[in-house]
């Protein structure tokens with residue numbers, strides 16, 4: 001039996017805690033929140049398959065009617081594009097707090113101890129090993145620290161340089177997001193679709209959505225770069241003009257929170273340490289949906305820990321987790337991250353033109369937004385490339401931006417094979433350098449003017 005600390009009660013960490021405690025390990029989860037409280041007051045959707053993958057029973061009321069996303073253009077008269085309904089993929093929708101309580105109760109029932117109101121400050125580093133955590137309630141030691149502290153994890157950001165783990169996200173890696181639920185004025189006119197996504201039309205980089213439910217309208221406004229409350233007004237105004245059913249009475253939420261939208265960490269593990277969930281930037285980088293990735297990754301991590309019979313939990317044995325994660329999720333997530341890189345550059349007018357000229361179909365948009373760029377590349381997109389390029393002839397900047405994405409996907413294909421099969425320090429160092437170097441080279445810098453994408 002080993003002593004395992006789960007630092008932060010993130011989704012992936014709780015899934016790992018459930019499995020490791022059930023297998024007889026002494027698992028302690030530390031979280032800064034109070035018992036029964038949760039810092040986000042919202043409902044979330046995620047893929048049902050992730051719970052099945054983890055072997056976690058799905059409460060029936062989580063099962064929801066799937067809502068197809070509609071991209072609504074800025075221009076009057078430009079048709080909106082609704083993504084096709086997905087066959088065979090079920091969505092769950094649940095109150096965030098309820099899901100958190102459910103996973104906590106499963107972890108406790110499996111034998112894990114949950115310690116609330118404990119703020120983690122940094123990792124304990126002994127030689128090359130992560131040997132515990134420092135908190136406001138004292139220092140705690142363990143054979144393995146699982147970092148599920150979220151995007152701003154103080155464990156990850158205080159790791160020593162030799163761990164080769166990136167400490168902080170960059171400017172265009174984070175969406176500063178306002179989420180608020182307003183009343184639904186039932187007798188007001190409302191758009192044909194209920195789940196509508198809009199790009200900003202004022203030259204700032206970001207997006208917003210309005211989801212209409214029977215009992216509320218759910219507004220989300222997300223921007224790269226800090227946003228102040230007084231900057232929200234024009235965006236809320238735009239949403240309400242396009243959605244007369246959106247009332248002004250705030251029902252719940254109404255806070256800013258950050259979502260990582262980037263590629264996962266190049267290196268997830270060190271001796272005695274593994275990052276999972278947002279602490280490893282495991283979100284879906286166009287939407288920031290990370291619950292499903294976290295639940296799947298938490299399962300993979302538990303499997304790697306259980307397979308390590310030595311109980312040393314070195315980077316070598318934990319690499320099995322990283323390997324499985326990249327094969328099943330990470331490389332796909334990278335392609336989505338490359339596509340996302342388009343977002344800070346594209347203007348709302350360009351999206352309008354793409355829709356109105358038929359440059360991109362709803363199927364292509366769906367494949368693009370899920371990082372299934374192979375589908376786009378192998379499908380009709382390229383067989384009709386000639387006519388598309390003619391359309392693009394009138395939009396040279398957009399043409400250049402789209403061709404850069406295609407070329408970046410090609411460049412990433414050359415990075416992928418350098419992923420090491422085993423944790424050999426020199427190989428992992430080379431991999432991290434290549435991977436981070438690639439994403440640094442395609443990432444828009446925070447001082448750059450919005451315009452043509454450049455690559456090195």
Ligand SMILES: Cc1cc2nc3c(=O)[nH]c(=O)nc-3n(C[C@H](O)[C@H](O)[C@H](O)COP(=O)(O)OP(=O)(O)OC[C@H]3O[C@@H](n4cnc5c(N)ncnc54)[C@H](O)[C@@H]3O)c2cc1C
Pocket residue numbers: 007008009010011012030031032033039043044045046118119120121148149150151153154177179257258259276277278279282283288289290291292294
């Ligand atoms: C507005 C918004 C909407 C979203 N919508 C969706 C959605 O619909 N679907 C979806 O799949 N995902 C969504 N996400 C993303 C999702 O929240 C995360 O990707 C997912 O929760 C995985 O993150 P996590 O559980 O690893 O970390 P977190 O959810 O950040 O949890 C981290 C945990 O660590 C604790 N913690 C943090 N710091 C410390 C510390 N210093 N000491 C002790 N404890 C600490 C926190 O209290 C928390 O319990 C959304 C995120 C936001 C912000």
